[in-house]
Amino acid sequence: MSVSVVFVHGLFSSRRAWAPMTELLTGDPALTHVTLHHFEYDSRVIQLRPDRRIPHLNDIADRLHTYLRGEFDADSRVVLVTHSQGGLVVQRFLARTLARGGGAELAPIRRVVMFACPNSGSEFLGSLRRLTMRWRNPQERELRPLQESIIETHRAVARGVVEARRRGPHEWPIPLSTYAGMSDNIVPPAVANWTFPLTGVLDGDHFTVIRPANRDDSRYKALRAEILAVSETPGAPEQPAADRAERAAGVSVEPPVGRLDSPLYGREELIGEIMSGRGVLTGQPPVHVLHGLAGSGKSHVALEVARRFQRAGRLVWWVQALRLSSGMREVASQLGAPASLIDRAWSGGASATDLVWRFLNDATVRWVLIIDNVDQPGLLAPDTGEVGDGTGWLRPPASSENMVVVTTRDGDPTRWPSWTTPHAVQPLGAEDGALVLLDRAGTAAGTAAEAGELSRALGGLPLALRAVGDYLKSVHTTRVWQGDHVLRDYGSYRSALHHRFELPPGDRGADLDEPRGLEMIRQVFDISLDLLAGRGLTQAGNLLRVLACLNVAPVPYHVVLNQEALVRSPLFTELTGQQRLTVLEGLAGLAMIEPYEMTDIRAENRDFRHVLTLHPLVHGMMRNHPDIRRRGPEYYSLIMEMLTAAVRGRDPDAPDAWQGWDLLAPHTVGAVRDYLLASGIRYDRRAVRAALELGRLTARYLLATGLTVIAEELLAPVVAACGSYGFDPGERELLALRHELARSALEQHRPAQAEKLLRGVIEGREAVLGANDADTLASRHKLARAIMAQNRWAEAEAELRAIVEAEREVRGPEHSDTMVVRHSLARAVLLQRRTEEAEAMLREVLAVRLRLWAPDDPETLFVRQSLGRCLYELDRLEEADREVRNALDTVRPEQRDRDRTQVLWLRWTWTQVLLAQGRTAQARAELSRLWQDRRRVLGEAHPETLETEATLRKLPAPRVAAGDEDED
Numbered sequence: 002m003s004v005s006v007v008f009v010h011g012l013f014s015s016r017r018a019w020a021p022m023t024e025l026l027t028g029d030p031a032l033t034h035v036t037l038h039h040f041e042y043d044s045r046v047i048q049l050r051p052d053r054r055i056p057h058l059n060d061i062a063d064r065l066h067t068y069l070r071g072e073f074d075a076d077s078r079v080v081l082v083t084h085s086q087g088g089l090v091v092q093r094f095l096a097r098t099l100a101r102g103g104g105a106e107l108a109p110i111r112r113v114v115m116f117a118c119p120n121s122g123s124e125f126l127g128s129l130r131r132l133t134m135r136w137r138n139p140q141e142r143e144l145r146p147l148q149e150s151i152i153e154t155h156r157a158v159a160r161g162v163v164e165a166r167r168r169g170p171h172e173w174p175i176p177l178s179t180y181a182g183m184s185d186n187i188v189p190p191a192v193a194n195w196t197f198p199l200t201g202v203l204d205g206d207h208f209t210v211i212r213p214a215n216r217d218d219s220r221y222k223a224l225r226a227e228i229l230a231v232s233e234t235p236g237a238p239e240q241p242a243a244d245r246a247e248r249a250a251g252v253s254v255e256p257p258v259g260r261l262d263s264p265l266y267g268r269e270e271l272i273g274e275i276m277s278g279r280g281v282l283t284g285q286p287p288v289h290v291l292h293g294l295a296g297s298g299k300s301h302v303a304l305e306v307a308r309r310f311q312r313a314g315r316l317v318w319w320v321q322a323l324r325l326s327s328g329m330r331e332v333a334s335q336l337g338a339p340a341s342l343i344d345r346a347w348s349g350g351a352s353a354t355d356l357v358w359r360f361l362n363d364a365t366v367r368w369v370l371i372i373d374n375v376d377q378p379g380l381l382a383p384d385t386g387e388v389g390d391g392t393g394w395l396r397p398p399a400s401s402e403n404m405v406v407v408t409t410r411d412g413d414p415t416r417w418p419s420w421t422t423p424h425a426v427q428p429l430g431a432e433d434g435a436l437v438l439l440d441r442a443g444t445a446a447g448t449a450a451e452a453g454e455l456s457r458a459l460g461g462l463p464l465a466l467r468a469v470g471d472y473l474k475s476v477h478t479t480r481v482w483q484g485d486h487v488l489r490d491y492g493s494y495r496s497a498l499h500h501r502f503e504l505p506p507g508d509r510g511a512d513l514d515e516p517r518g519l520e521m522i523r524q525v526f527d528i529s530l531d532l533l534a535g536r537g538l539t540q541a542g543n544l545l546r547v548l549a550c551l552n553v554a555p556v557p558y559h560v561v562l563n564q565e566a567l568v569r570s571p572l573f574t575e576l577t578g579q580q581r582l583t584v585l586e587g588l589a590g591l592a593m594i595e596p597y598e599m600t601d602i603r604a605e606n607r608d609f610r611h612v613l614t615l616h617p618l619v620h621g622m623m624r625n626h627p628d629i630r631r632r633g634p635e636y637y638s639l640i641m642e643m644l645t646a647a648v649r650g651r652d653p654d655a656p657d658a659w660q661g662w663d664l665l666a667p668h669t670v671g672a673v674r675d676y677l678l679a680s681g682i683r684y685d686r687r688a689v690r691a692a693l694e695l696g697r698l699t700a701r702y703l704l705a706t707g708l709t710v711i712a713e714e715l716l717a718p719v720v721a722a723c724g725s726y727g728f729d730p731g732e733r734e735l736l737a738l739r740h741e742l743a744r745s746a747l748e749q750h751r752p753a754q755a756e757k758l759l760r761g762v763i764e765g766r767e768a769v770l771g772a773n774d775a776d777t778l779a780s781r782h783k784l785a786r787a788i789m790a791q792n793r794w795a796e797a798e799a800e801l802r803a804i805v806e807a808e809r810e811v812r813g814p815e816h817s818d819t820m821v822v823r824h825s826l827a828r829a830v831l832l833q834r835r836t837e838e839a840e841a842m843l844r845e846v847l848a849v850r851l852r853l854w855a856p857d858d859p860e861t862l863f864v865r866q867s868l869g870r871c872l873y874e875l876d877r878l879e880e881a882d883r884e885v886r887n888a889l890d891t892v893r894p895e896q897r898d899r900d901r902t903q904v905l906w907l908r909w910t911w912t913q914v915l916l917a918q919g920r921t922a923q924a925r926a927e928l929s930r931l932w933q934d935r936r937r938v939l940g941e942a943h944p945e946t947l948e949t950e951a952t953l954r955k956l957p958a959p960r961v962a963a964g965d966e967d968e969d
Contacts, residue, residue, distance in 0.1 A: 004231050005073060007082065014044060014085070082114045088117075088179075095157075095162055104170045113178070117207050158177070181201075187207040188207055252331045253331075253601060255599075256319040261305060271424060272306055275289050286401070286420050287403065288404075289405070290424065291426050296462040319373065324667065325372070358396050369403070381393050388417065395407065397420050435450075437463060438456060440470070442473035454492075465525045472525075473490070476489055486535070529591040540584055543572050544588070547640070548594065549620050550629065550637065550640050551668045552668045554667040560665075637672070638685050640676070641688045641691035645694065648662075673695050678718055686727065693719075694734070700715055709749050720738050732769075733770070739762045785825060785829075794833050823842070839867075840868070863906070866903060866906045869911075869914070908934075
């Protein structure tokens, strides 16, 4: 498949800048399918001719659009590679194309790679600008720091390209990577990689970062890998995988009101407006969108709303956007949706959004659903539609007595449905901001007027105000002298901001916008870390960055922050267990982490009860810290070792362990993806092995809990990318992942695909482990199941007989795995109508199961259902009736009519026996109940539900004799 690479040069440059790179690409034997192109534009320092002008960035972007449209068609595969200002040209082209609804025009573009792009501006030309006051260059003007046009372009690209979920007129997902030069002082790494998710740091400065010396040079290998990624991607452009590393049952959706540790100043009118229901009186559905700058306190407003509604007796759920799927699954569970119906919806067999909203709208209690930190409205949209369709996660409640509240940084009214009510959460005024500072730090830090001035300098951002207040309180409450360098009052803190900022955001002449707000909060937290370091807690920054390498989800820190792993890591020195707790206490005291207790954790899982979270903004800042980019292998080696220790001894197939896995899975999935799918990272083989084992165990947990689609999304890219982290598909660890990947296909009713995958796994396992190894036999059993699912019963029987004989030797004749295979063999014989032979086999299996396992064990019930069906086929109806009723009698009353699949199968078999015995009235009553339960558990369109309904309809109408006698 041919690939076209288009190079776009930077400011005051030309195509010659790419010569070292293009010479190496041209002679690369692996890139013979690649053609190289150059897009050039006028970028001179000064235009001397009065009849001509230097083109504006918008003009260049539109010219790029014309060039691409003329050179390439929709089936082309184009990689745009840019240097410096060229990256801004491409971003402006993307933003302008999407703004006019031309998303489909971006179909040829499969990847964008930007080197040294000044994403948040560059001060490099500032001295020249000051010396030459009359110099006017429209391209240079766009490169100045924090230019509004660049910020808006960046937002549009982030929203419509980087974080897009589908292809449409106004959004089109395209992988976008940024690389910075380690020695670049014109566009430092923090600027080049500003907030983009796929980033890297290479050797070289601003100019040499695109001039590799040879093909072993990291600069060349980075671009080569990006081009090959497009070459190997079939079909449509890549789409970002949803961040769905979750298991819902046990995921807390309780509002974390413990975070409300002080009053909310300046928010009473806004809270009253949301709770009053005024929008409903004017015809608006009760769906509220709280939007504002990062750190403006949107979540705290929503939390106060949650607390007040809870006190009023409402049922309130708090769902984090980053755990949207699992949170909504837990909401469905709490509303009484059967586990089987939930598992079916979340494994792709039905609509999860429809299921949740059916139970929400049928609820008999008044409720409030809060979805926090939805910075991309598309997260709430259906898979093939827009948020405004009202068929995704966000919908207007059927009853105006119920309410939905969403918090977001995206206040663009065109991005939210017309049936939502927007509420801008503005930064606090100086007076209210002063009250926050005084409440947390007190008058020992200065007067109310001084607090007001500091609040204004902080831009009125509540997150920054709280952190500064906690800092000053900590300084005044400690009994240890901190030294003269410590900031002790509102005035000195404001002076420190002046030193760090040319002009703080709240001061005269500097407007508070998103970039300035982010930089303000970054500086505040840097000052707080300096304070902790001054107190001897020099490990605080490293520990905070380690936490940022995990997911934003709650971290069970007693389990995850393994002391032995921390001590062994080169990131920490002499960190005792007590010092670790002291550092965590110091971080919590300065509002950098938020520890709290989860009260719904069972006693046996008490180690998971105490968790901590990072504010998403703090998490993002720390995760992009230069130290993580510089020492990435060390950070991720530590993360893998800690998470491996955390899951050790926690069987992912055991329901008793699932509550712990509920909290660990977001971190294990995130770490595996971040590490194994990263670009340009230096891998440590031991850490890779740990990551692969984490991936395998996590996939088993996801499959055991019915999250088969999510398991596949985890495994497939990791298996496909094995070469990038130095493993071969035939190595033992990869074979284990491929086995679980095949299981996910089988569980999603794709037996032919599962068969193909399993045959490859078996071939590899036989070569590495031997034909009779336990793992090889497990893959062979799954293969037999895939064959049976395709109605090739004789072939399955032969395979199962061979497996049973091998299992008797490997694990023993009565091992649980051997018994499962023996049951499968009996079913294969039964399906071939050798019923008497199947009966004898099933009775042998059942005798062992009743001796070694509980009578209501799911597999035991499954065997009894098979035996009942066998007796029915033999026309021994009384024995069949007795067998099935005895099996049902072992089931606890609370389980009998609920959602256990085996129970439903047993009940169906019993109805067939009743009909065969002529007990029509009893069969009709049982079929009616079974139909209702299957509708509730499996859904109305499920084949088993439809089969039950059809059987019921075929029965003759009941006859009512005199005296209401039973027809039986």
